[in-house]
Amino acid sequence: MDSSSFAVRCRNVIKVYDTGSQKVTALNGINLEIALGELMMLVGPSGCGKTTLISIIAGILDQDDGYCEVFGEDLLNMSIQRKLNFRARNIGFVFQAFNLLPALNAAENVSIPLIINGMKRAEAERKAATLLEQVGLGARVTALPSELSGGQQQRVAIARALVHSPRLIVCDEPTSSLDHETGHRVMALLKDVALHKDRALVIVTHDARIFDFADRIAKMDDGCIVEVKGATNRNLSFHQPTRSKR
Ligand SMILES: Nc1ncnc2c1ncn2[C@@H]1O[C@H](COP(=O)(O)OP(=O)(O)OP(=O)(O)O)[C@@H](O)[C@H]1O
Numbered sequence: 001m002d003s004s005s006f007a008v009r010c011r012n013v014i015k016v017y018d019t020g021s022q023k024v025t026a027l028n029g030i031n032l033e034i035a036l037g038e039l040m041m042l043v044g045p046s047g048c049g050k051t052t053l054i055s056i057i058a059g060i061l062d063q064d065d066g067y068c069e070v071f072g073e074d075l076l077n078m079s080i081q082r083k084l085n086f087r088a089r090n091i092g093f094v095f096q097a098f099n100l101l102p103a104l105n106a107a108e109n110v111s112i113p114l115i116i117n118g119m120k121r122a123e124a125e126r127k128a129a130t131l132l133e134q135v136g137l138g139a140r141v142t143a144l145p146s147e148l149s150g151g152q153q154q155r156v157a158i159a160r161a162l163v164h165s166p167r168l169i170v171c172d173e174p175t176s177s178l179d180h181e182t183g184h185r186v187m188a189l190l191k192d193v194a195l196h197k198d199r200a201l202v203i204v205t206h207d208a209r210i211f212d213f214a215d216r217i218a219k220m221d222d223g224c225i226v227e228v229k230g231a232t233n234r235n236l237s238f239h240q241p242t243r244s245k246r
């Protein structure tokens, strides 16, 4: 498999948070490849580094060591402006805490990625409303986040991550506030809308009810990937992590 077959390639990625009084090694040598067309789930106990890893993959956070490439691009060494443009075009991110803008209604929140990419506001909000309908919120497009339930806010966040048709969607616990049926509906939508042969989906989850949607599941513990389960029909090579001496 040549490098153009991969959405994401991580090699020996290390992240140490330094709070001044303490150093926390959040990632301790991550090796991971996610193929184009693949839905990869990341699981593992609280604090094992899942959010840190996907934040690096999405270019929201810089690693301290190692290499991470998204669609062949090394985000760490990009200029800030190029990185912003790359992320705006290619990446959709569903935050664990949703991160909706409180003063904007659902449709306005969802339209942000389109407006950043240059679409006129009215057209962007029309598109946002269509996507909100697809996540079951057609009747709440003008509601503020504070007027929505946790599960409804989560679906607004998912619609916002999908609206600009990014090539890589990264979701942090996207079904944590959803009931079984809504969770399945959202997962089916994510797979249907987001997953094409030239795209990929990375989903952090504790939710065993959605494991069946994954092509592969990578298990993390203590800053490392300790096991990868799932289909090998994409002929992916996976290298077990080598522990850093740090
Ligand atoms: N900004 C930060 N400053 C210092 N330490 C941090 C920071 N963010 C995360 N950490 C630490 O890094 C480690 C990994 O955190 P991370 O948020 O990636 O875990 P997680 O697997 O997503 O956990 P959860 O399942 O609870 O969301 C934890 O020990 C955490 O306390």
Ligand SMILES: [Mg+2]
Pocket (backbone or CB within 6 Å): 050, 051, 052, 096, 172
């Ligand atoms: Mg987390």
